[in-house]
Structure formats: structure tokens, C-alpha cells
Amino acid sequence: MFGFLKWFKLRFVMLAVAVVIGVYRTEIQQVLRNLTDRYLDHSDGNKAGIPLQFQDPNNEASVNLPLFTPEQLATYNGENGAPIYLALLGEVFDVTRGAKHYGTGCSYNFFVGRDASVSFISGEFDEYDPETADNVLTLKPSDLIGLATWKDFYTKDYEYKGKLIGRFYDENGQPTSYNDQYLAQLEQAQKEKTQAEQLLEKYPGCNIEWSEATGTRVWCTPTSGNGKERSWTGYPRKLYSRSTTNFQCACVPEDQVDTLDAAKQVNHGDPMFKPYDNCDRHATECFYRV
Numbered sequence: 001m002f003g004f005l006k007w008f009k010l011r012f013v014m015l016a017v018a019v020v021i022g023v024y025r026t027e028i029q030q031v032l033r034n035l036t037d038r039y040l041d042h043s044d045g046n047k048a049g050i051p052l053q054f055q056d057p058n059n060e061a062s063v064n065l066p067l068f069t070p071e072q073l074a075t076y077n078g079e080n081g082a083p084i085y086l087a088l089l090g091e092v093f094d095v096t097r098g099a100k101h102y103g104t105g106c107s108y109n110f111f112v113g114r115d116a117s118v119s120f121i122s123g124e125f126d127e128y129d130p131e132t133a134d135n136v137l138t139l140k141p142s143d144l145i146g147l148a149t150w151k152d153f154y155t156k157d158y159e160y161k162g163k164l165i166g167r168f169y170d171e172n173g174q175p176t177s178y179n180d181q182y183l184a185q186l187e188q189a190q191k192e193k194t195q196a197e198q199l200l201e202k203y204p205g206c207n208i209e210w211s212e213a214t215g216t217r218v219w220c221t222p223t224s225g226n227g228k229e230r231s232w233t234g235y236p237r238k239l240y241s242r243s244t245t246n247f248q249c250a251c252v253p254e255d256q257v258d259t260l261d262a263a264k265q266v267n268h269g270d271p272m273f274k275p276y277d278n279c280d281r282h283a284t285e286c287f288y289r290v
């Protein structure tokens, strides 16, 4: 009698477990996937024999990873227990671990199953147009640097899965001429950024304030720009760089101001200094309205 009761209880418990597994199948899959991810993250990848270099999209070894068509990529959308993938600059990453950001109904679900690189800069998450969504050459040089930073983020934080056939890679996984163009523009943007940083070391920024009554006021002090004390104050000048029509205010040392104003250019014509309109060339503060 007791034997039968035990057997009956056991059958009942097993039935209940089966029902629970059936109902929560998707959630259980998700939990198991997270646990696996966590294990892989925290275990010593090399000791466990996991070839970490395969996770680097810039690594030659990654040519062995799969190529995705846009249609295939679209199926990795997190629905019915599917993993969540997104592409950035033609590189595919598994972001299932970030389901709280990318899952259905979450803030960044827009990026899932597609390459929407431009939206990483524009912040436009409503309309998806496959013709323009990854056309990053329409972006400003500084935005290309922003995109490269996003790519570094995904390379570091998520698993690299392969390449997307399309704008950046052809059917053989080879970089397209568009990709070459993107890389060339990125390199140029990085060079210009470094150049601008070096210039601001040499010609530190001005203090700046705005009021309804006077408009924008820019002025130089011995610590303006980088907060470091220097032996000179300098005169405010509009500093233009080649890639942008915008300018920033830089303090030019007294002993260079005449030469720079006369030359109108430095460093082989790249950046250019201009005096502020209606401001004495030797004034330490200037006012302007945009």
C-alpha cells in the first residue's frame, strides 16, 4: 500500500514538473542560456579551450565564422526562444545576454535582427529603412568615431557571431569597396581628432558664457581651456578645422597672434584662425551672436 502511494506521489510530482517545464519552456531556455553565457564569461576561456580570438571581428581567424543574409539575421529576434542578434557596420553580435535592453518591447529592440548603424548616432528608433539604415557615409566624421566606439563596446561586451552580407561584406565575406571607404573616412576622422586635440593643447579653449542681453561672451584667462596654469593669457580667435564649418574659441598667445592672423592658416592649411567680427584684435574678450 505504502509502495503504491510513494509511486503515485512520484508520478504526480513528475507530471507537475513536466507541466511547469512545458508552460515556462521559453523562460527556462533563457535562464539556461544566461547561465551558460555567465559560465563562459567567468571561466578562463583559454584554459577551457575556447578560442577567444574568434570573438574579434578584426581578427583574421574570424573568417571562419558564418555569413548571414539580412533575412537570416532577421530571424534572430528573441521570439519563441530564438537568440537575439544585431549587426553594426556589417558585424553580427549575439546580444541575448542584454535581453533587458533588446528584447521585444524593450528600449533598443529596434536594433535587433538588422544593421541599423545610423540609428546608433541619430537616436532615431521609429522608422526602419533598409536603404539608409546602415549608410554611415552620410554621417559626420566625429560620428564615425562614435560608431567605432560602439563597435568596440559590442566586441568587448558581447559575442561576435560573423558578418552580414550587404553594404559592408560581399557573399564571400570580403570587405566591400564601401567598407574600404568607411575605413578610410574613419582613419581621416581619427587623424583630424588627434590634430584638433594637439591644437587645443597648443591653443587652449576660451571661457564662454551666454546672456540674453549680451549674447555669447568668450574670453581668455591663464587657466582657460584645460584648467592648467600657463604664463600667458592670449587672445580669443575662432578656430576652424577642415572637416567642419563650425568653429570653437581658442586662446592664441600674444607672440603668435599677428603671424597667425596674417597667415590665416596653420599646419598646411588644415585648421584656420579668424578674429571675431567687431572685436579688437588685441582684446582678451569678444562678444557675438549666432
Ligand code: HEM
Binding pocket: 095, 098, 101, 108, 119, 120, 121, 122, 123, 124
Ligand atoms: C543616440 C541615442 C542613444 C542610443 C543609440 C542608445 C543606445 C543604447 C544601447 C544600445 C544600450 C544597451 C547597451 C547594452 O547592450 O548594454 C543602451 C543602454 C542604456 N541607455 Fe541608451 N542610447 C541612446 C540614448 C540614451 C539616452 C538619451 C538615455 C537617457 C536619457 C539613455 C539611457 C540608457 C540607459 C540607462 C541604459 C542602460 C544602461 C545599463 O543598464 O547598463 N540612452 N543605450
